[in-house]
Amino acid sequence: MRLETMEPADGWEPEPGTEAAIDALAAGDYAFHVWGGxxxxxxxxxxxxxxxxLAHAGxxxxxIHHYPTEKEDDGSKTGPGVEEYGIEYIPTVVVERDGEEVARFVESAEEPIAVTLGRALSAEQAADEAAPGDD
Structure with a gap:
């Protein structure tokens, strides 16, 4: 099942200065797990x-994996993967590479989701590049 709210916004353009962060979303073989309602x-x-x-970044x-959630009377969230990934607030986006979590966005931040995650992934990519290789 898809989240209708993940339909790309019409006329969306990256804010000035955020293009590199958004490009980082596509720079690795990442899986994006999105919980929302x-x-x-x-x-x-x-x-x-x-x-x-995500569409802009190609x-x-x-x-992109969608996990529609429901809100229980006590405020807790239910749905696929909620317990496994420890989802308490939505939207939550978990980014994985090779089955390992490399970045997470939970509910809100000062910057949009894509920029917040893109900056984290850029830092992760820079750390990978700086790490000594297996020679």
């Missing part, structure tokens, strides 16, 4: 821009 106001506000940023749909 089409009923959730935070998701409605943030996920369309994230979907557009991230293939088969690398």
């Amino acid at each position: 089409d009923w959730c106001i935070d998701c409605q506000q943030q996920l369309p821009a994230f979907g557009a940023a 991230v293939d749909d088969d690398r």
Whole structure:
């Protein structure tokens, strides 16, 4: 099942100075795991821009995994992978490479989801490049 809120926002363009961070989303063989709810106001506000940023970066749909969640009366979230990944707030985006978590966005930040994750992935990519190789 797909999250409707992940449909790319019409007319979205990266903000000045964020292009490198957004390009970092496509620079590795990352899988993007997105928890959200089409009923959730935070998701409605943030996920369309994230979907557009992933499309802009050229991230293939088969690398984007949607996990629709529901909110219980006590405020807890239920749905696929919620317990396994420790999801408490939405939207949550977990980025994995080779099955290992390399970045996570939870609910809100000062910058959009794509920029927050892109900066984290840029730092991770720089650390990989600086690490000594297996010679």
